[in-house]
Amino acid sequence: MRPLDEKETSAVFEKLFKFVGNNLKNIVENPSHEGPDSNPGRYCFRLHKNRVFYASESLVKRATNVARPNLASLGTCIGKYTHGGSFHLTVQALNLLAANAKHKVWLKPQSEMSFLYGNHVLKSALGRITDNISAGDGVVVFSMADVPLGFGVAAKSTQDCRKLDPNGIVVLHQADVGEYLRMEDEL
Amino acid sequence: MAPPRKKPSKPRKSPKNPKRTEPKHDSSDESEEEMPPQQLELGDDGADSDSASELSSDGDDPLADDFLQGSDDEEKASGSDSGSGSGSDSDDDDIEKKSRAIDEEKAREEEDAEAEMQLNINQESDEFRLPTKEELEEETLRPPDLTNLQRRIKEIVRVLSNFKALRQEGSTRKDYVEQLKKDISTYYGYNEFLIGALVEMFPVVELMELIEAFEKPRPVCLRTNTLKTRRRDLADVLINRGVNLDPLSKWSKVGLVVYDSQVPIGATPEYMAGFYMLQSASSFLPVMALAPQEKERVVDMAAAPGGKTTYIAALMKNTGIIFANEMKVPRLKSLTANLHRLGVSNTVVCNYDGKELPKVLGVNAVDRVLLDAPCSGTGVISKDESVKTSKSLEDIQKCAHVQKELILAAIDMVDANSKSGGYVVYSTCSIMVAENEAVIDYALKKRDVKLVPCGLDFGRPGFIRFREQRFHPSLEKTRRFYPHVHNMDGFFVAKLKKMSSSKPGAKPSETAEEEETTTSVKEKEKSTDGIKENGNVSSEPESKKMKKRKFPSKPSNGLKEKGKESSESEPKKRMKRQFPSKEEISKAREEKRNALREKKRKGSKKQQKQK
Numbered sequence: 028m029r030p031l032d033e034k035e036t037s038a039v040f041e042k043l044f045k046f047v048g049n050n051l052k053n054i055v056e057n058p059s060h061e062g063p064d065s066n067p068g069r070y071c072f073r074l075h076k077n078r079v080f081y082a083s084e085s086l087v088k089r090a091t092n093v094a095r096p097n098l099a100s101l102g103t104c105i106g107k108y109t110h111g112g113s114f115h116l117t118v119q120a121l122n123l124l125a126a127n128a129k130h131k132v133w134l135k136p137q138s139e140m141s142f143l144y145g146n147h148v149l150k151s152a153l154g155r156i157t158d159n160i161s162a163g164d165g166v167v168v169f170s171m172a173d174v175p176l177g178f179g180v181a182a183k184s185t186q187d188c189r190k191l192d193p194n195g196i197v198v199l200h201q202a203d204v205g206e207y208l209r210m211e212d213e214l
Numbered sequence: 215m216a217p218p219r220k221k222p223s224k225p226r227k228s229p230k231n232p233k234r235t236e237p238k239h240d241s242s243d244e245s246e247e248e249m250p251p252q253q254l255e256l257g258d259d260g261a262d263s264d265s266a267s268e269l270s271s272d273g274d275d276p277l278a279d280d281f282l283q284g285s286d287d288e289e290k291a292s293g294s295d296s297g298s299g300s301g302s303d304s305d306d307d308d309i310e311k312k313s314r315a316i317d318e319e320k321a322r323e324e325e326d327a328e329a330e331m332q333l334n335i336n337q338e339s340d341e342f343r344l345p346t347k348e349e350l351e352e353e354t355l356r357p358p359d360l361t362n363l364q365r366r367i368k369e370i371v372r373v374l375s376n377f378k379a380l381r382q383e384g385s386t387r388k389d390y391v392e393q394l395k396k397d398i399s400t401y402y403g404y405n406e407f408l409i410g411a412l413v414e415m416f417p418v419v420e421l422m423e424l425i426e427a428f429e430k431p432r433p434v435c436l437r438t439n440t441l442k443t444r445r446r447d448l449a450d451v452l453i454n455r456g457v458n459l460d461p462l463s464k465w466s467k468v469g470l471v472v473y474d475s476q477v478p479i480g481a482t483p484e485y486m487a488g489f490y491m492l493q494s495a496s497s498f499l500p501v502m503a504l505a506p507q508e509k510e511r512v513v514d515m516a517a518a519p520g521g522k523t524t525y526i527a528a529l530m531k532n533t534g535i536i537f538a539n540e541m542k543v544p545r546l547k548s549l550t551a552n553l554h555r556l557g558v559s560n561t562v563v564c565n566y567d568g569k570e571l572p573k574v575l576g577v578n579a580v581d582r583v584l585l586d587a588p589c590s591g592t593g594v595i596s597k598d599e600s601v602k603t604s605k606s607l608e609d610i611q612k613c614a615h616v617q618k619e620l621i622l623a624a625i626d627m628v629d630a631n632s633k634s635g636g637y638v639v640y641s642t643c644s645i646m647v648a649e650n651e652a653v654i655d656y657a658l659k660k661r662d663v664k665l666v667p668c669g670l671d672f673g674r675p676g677f678i679r680f681r682e683q684r685f686h687p688s689l690e691k692t693r694r695f696y697p698h699v700h701n702m703d704g705f706f707v708a709k710l711k712k713m714s715s716s717k718p719g720a721k722p723s724e725t726a727e728e729e730e731t732t733t734s735v736k737e738k739e740k741s742t743d744g745i746k747e748n749g750n751v752s753s754e755p756e757s758k759k760m761k762k763r764k765f766p767s768k769p770s771n772g773l774k775e776k777g778k779e780s781s782e783s784e785p786k787k788r789m790k791r792q793f794p795s796k797e798e799i800s801k802a803r804e805e806k807r808n809a810l811r812e813k814k815r816k817g818s819k820k821q822q823k824q825k
């Protein structure tokens with residue numbers, strides 16, 4: 028386990044920025060109550076076996092006792108590095124993203140299952156959509172009951188969505204909670 | 215005309231009858247039947263004729279005979295009439311006879327029927343008869359007759375519950391129990407070891423209830439993830455989806471039991487979003503007993519698949535630190551997945567053998583430890599039927615051995631002086647005494663811990679004694695749960711509080727010996743220091759602790775000797791187990807004392823000489 032170096036940190040923050048925008052500050056400077064002290068520590072990112080973990084400092088300190096081959100997970104995993112060296116956010120980051128998301132989309136109840144199977148979001152499935160989404164932004168997908176279902180990349184801006192035909196893709200799927208059941212081994 | 219039909223008085227008849235009958239008898243043999251009645255009447259009539267013609271009869275016998283013969287015809291006629299009368303009489307007799315015969319038959323039938331009924335009643339209420347050897351051999355040849363087995367099992371249970379009254383002569387209780395065991399293992403599919411163990415633990419009627427309960431699955435339960443939602447809201451959402459559920463019981467505020475569901479309960483969007491966890495009701499119990507507080511440090515030594523770990527995190531509200539350990543690599547994935555799905559962020563997942571954890575995380579380092587030990591699984595037969603046949607005595611003993619090592623490691627990790635904690639909760643999903651009470655008893659002997667109430671009052675207290683074993687009386691604070699009583703999987707929970715970090719190593723065993731050697735090594739160092747510095751105070755309490763009886767009470771002349779005694783007492787203590795060498799030691803001591811005295815003398819002599 029080691030802290031991220033410059034390149035890695037910038038890659039991670041870039042991805043996060045797409046989803047949370049200026050709320051990135053919240054993520055980085057989140058006061059954490061996990062340590063035994065009453066002074067809230069801070070959260071930090073650590074790299075371990077090609078996965079990036081988001082954990083509070085006190086947790087990280089304690090976790091240094093654990094040897095490298097024996098450490099499986101630390102706090103929350105937010106993404107991993109592929110063989111090619113690019114960073115992808117995984118579904119486990121959803122909680123973090125959903126709390127700080129700038130762009131949101133709400134799905135109709137009938138179309139929830141389709142998204143949870145890994146399909147893209149079509150216009151016919153849209154219940155609500157936040158304004159001022161532009162193409163290529165990160166979008167967090169919710170159900171009408173405000174339950175976070177996953178996230179993806181916007182294919183079109185909000186205005187274009189209105190003009191789109193019902194079968195057009197609005198959000199390109201990147202990760203959804205159904206992966207916990209479908210692809211548990213690959214997480 | 216003649217008064218032959220007059221019936222004379224009898225005295226007249228009698229003398230003449232013999233005369234008349236004799237010749238008649240001689241003459242007529244053929245028609246004897248008709249003759250005798252007629253004879254009598256003839257005789258009567260003859261008497262009449264005689265009486266009528268006494269005067270003439272004496273004289274003329276042939277006339278009389280003729281007369282008689284004439285009367286014979288008449289008599290015959292009358293005889294035939296009377297014969298037919300007696301024939302009609304005999305007809306009447308026949309009917310009477312027949313009716314009598316019919317009545318008799320009826321009576322006989324009734325008797326038989328009654329006798330049969332009595333016999334039947336007797337057979338039914340007759341004592342259940344144990345099958346003989348021949349019958350048993352026959353049975354083994356045929357395919358098992360299930361209804362017969364079931365009937366026999368029920369009969370034996372009935373007999374055993376009222377043994378004095380219903381027992382068969384010449385059969386002991388043991389015979390009945392043996393037959394019951396065989397029948398149960400054939401009917402339900404248990405192996406001999408397991409059914410023997412169960413018979414020892416439960417009375418017969420309860421045993422049948424338990425076995426029946428093992429055949430049926432327990433209801434599916436789920437636990438609300440309080441980090442993300444509340445039980446009421448979750449119940450509403452699930453009911454909308456078409457799930458039929460109810461709150462679990464009054465002892466749990468987060469549990470729900472599912473009766474049936476239109477959608478797969480493990481694949482709803484709420485499940486995927488981490489609002490609840492599918493977990494058996496018995497798995498709630500050890501975490502409730504542990505009662506972790508916020509901002510504590512907790513270790514879960516056998517965490518996969520993560521139901522209990524996530525419950526702990528929910529109770530701690532994502533504060534503090536949890537170390538979730540799992541020994542088997544394939545199970546780590548499901549553990550991490552569940553942790554992330556339920557939104558737990560205060561956990562470190564590591565992959566160690568539980569026994570190594572104190573070295574990794576440090577001794578006296580955490581506030582609470584949960585040990586849900588790997589066990590034989592005899593309490594969850596309803597989930598896994600293979601346990602019925604696959605467990606043997608060696609399996610149980612192996613499990614018990616591992617569990618004992620793990621519980622010592624767990625106790626070592628806990629900080630006895632923790633402000634809010636200092637607790638270890640030990641739980642298994644097994645009902646075997648060797649894996650439950652015996653392990654706790656071992657821990658009580660090996661470490662300075664004591665049992666405290668779990669807070670789960672609806673369970674049954676654990677065994678304080680079992681067959682020939684006697685456990686510490688505080689074991690009644692542990693709790694046992696059974697499927698047929700609590701409608702949960704078989705489970706055992708115990709909560710220990712660590713009083714201090716000292717290790718009273720009373721009995722010799724592997725770890726005890728290690729402790730003794732390490733402490734004796736320390737003692738040796740201290741005592742060597744003592745010899746040099748005369749600081750024997752520190753070594754004394756150690757030595758006192760180590761050997762309770764054996765502190766040498768001999769008067770010590772000098773501090774040197776004291777120090778030497780303590781150093782010598784160590785080989786003495788180590789050689790405690792070999793008694794003959796005492797004499798050697800005392801001899802060695804004597805020699806050393808003599809040597810010392812000589813040294814003193816020499817030294818003093820030298821001094822004197824120098825002077």
